[in-house]
Amino acid sequence: MSEKIVGIMGAMHEEINSIIKLMTAVEEFTHGRRTYYTGFINGIKSVVVFSRWGKVAAATTVTSLIIKFNITDLIFIGVAGAINPSLKIGDIVIGDQLVQHDMDARPLMDRYEIPLLGITYFTPDQGLVAIAENAIHTIIDNHAQPFIGQHERDRFSLATPKLHKGNIASGDKFFAAQNDKDALFSNLPATLCVEMEGASVAQVCYEYEIPFVILRIISDESNEHSPIDFPDFIINVSSKYSQEIIKNMFTGFE
Numbered sequence: 001m002s003e004k005i006v007g008i009m010g011a012m013h014e015e016i017n018s019i020i021k022l023m024t025a026v027e028e029f030t031h032g033r034r035t036y037y038t039g040f041i042n043g044i045k046s047v048v049v050f051s052r053w054g055k056v057a058a059a060t061t062v063t064s065l066i067i068k069f070n071i072t073d074l075i076f077i078g079v080a081g082a083i084n085p086s087l088k089i090g091d092i093v094i095g096d097q098l099v100q101h102d103m104d105a106r107p108l109m110d111r112y113e114i115p116l117l118g119i120t121y122f123t124p125d126q127g128l129v130a131i132a133e134n135a136i137h138t139i140i141d142n143h144a145q146p147f148i149g150q151h152e153r154d155r156f157s158l159a160t161p162k163l164h165k166g167n168i169a170s171g172d173k174f175f176a177a178q179n180d181k182d183a184l185f186s187n188l189p190a191t192l193c194v195e196m197e198g199a200s201v202a203q204v205c206y207e208y209e210i211p212f213v214i215l216r217i218i219s220d221e222s223n224e225h226s227p228i229d230f231p232d233f234i235i236n237v238s239s240k241y242s243q244e245i246i247k248n249m250f251t252g253f254e
Contacts, residue, residue, distance in 0.1 A: 007071035011078025125211030135248030
């Protein structure tokens with residue numbers, strides 16, 4: 001049986017920096033203009049890296065994790081914009097289906113279908129989903145969430161976060177207009193949130209048969225009403241949730 005090596009990708013520098021603080025025996029490696037941090041979290045060998053933005057960049061990063069660092073499992077964590085109106089800022093989404101919303105090879109095949117694979121949605125490993133779900137419930141069941149300051153709660157109107165499981169749509173487009181949001185929701189009504197990396201990472205993991213899970217923290221409403229201080233949200237909210245979620249997940253690994 002091969003050694004367990006967990007790859008962790010973060011969508012923002014601040015998110016991976018918070019996760020690196022959980023690691024021991026940290027070493028840095030530069031490969032393909034990316035810095036990979038190896039070490040141990042709760043005694044489990046881990047590799048942490050900034051995904052970079054967009055599908056190609058993220059796919060390149062996870063491919064290196066698989067081929068060069070020999071990961072056996074992959075966790076992707078980061079922020080996303082809400083598409084379904086039931087989601088609020090601070091909520092957490094576990095993707096149970098990942099779709100590339102900008103994939104369109106019609107009339108050769110159906111819209112959103114991945115060429116040559118014959119599938120539209122990528123599904124995560126259910127064992128990792130269960131571990132993530134337990135880790136997130138550990139956080140949201142503690143209504144105090146002491147790692148988030150009251151100033152940030154007030155600033156971003158944060159209530160007790162809710163956990164959602166559902167579809168995540170990925171594509172090389174940042175959503176900042178209600179018209180774009182409405183169009184996506186009309187075409188893919190099961191979508192909970194939108195981001196720029198998850199489904200491409202899922203495709204690479206699918207092709208290399210690497211168990212994966214994609215986790216997203218809702219940072220905005222994907223329209224003109226998005227928070228004006230996005231960097232502040234990353235530093236003071238999402239990076240802290242990322243650290244707590246990863247810490248709790250690693251207590252759930254065997």
